[in-house]
Amino acid sequence: MRNTRSAVVLASLLCLGPLAAHATDEKPADCKPDAVWTDFLGHGKCYIEGDKAPDMYTREETAVKDWKSKGLRAPEDNSQWVDIKGTYVMVNRENSVIKEIHKKK
Numbered sequence: 001m002r003n004t005r006s007a008v009v010l011a012s013l014l015c016l017g018p019l020a021a022h023a024t025d026e027k028p029a030d031c032k033p034d035a036v037w038t039d040f041l042g043h044g045k046c047y048i049e050g051d052k053a054p055d056m057y058t059r060e061e062t063a064v065k066d067w068k069s070k071g072l073r074a075p076e077d078n079s080q081w082v083d084i085k086g087t088y089v090m091v092n093r094e095n096s097v098i099k100e101i102h103k104k105k
Helices: 002-022
Strands: 036-040 043-047 079-082 087-092 098-103
Touching: none
Parallel strands: none
Antiparallel strands: 036 043, 079 087, 087 098
16 A cells, blocks of 8 residues: 555656746746747746747647748648747647747737
């Protein structure tokens, strides 16, 4: 019984690890010009190309459908453009990695 309880506690802690990795207290002003700021689970974070964006940006309903009219190139395979706080970001739908960031003009 003791081993089972320990395993449950350990599994719970491991599940919280990814959330803790996103838990920062950056402010929009902390972001460099080539970064995008977003709020995820109450914590702000600056994201740059190559970072893993919050999974909500891989959902089809967050995709910018009219990317061409926005002056954006066609999204790469398994990717989509999303609008994050006034910035267009190409996100890989399979692994959430940010591929490009374009500020609105």
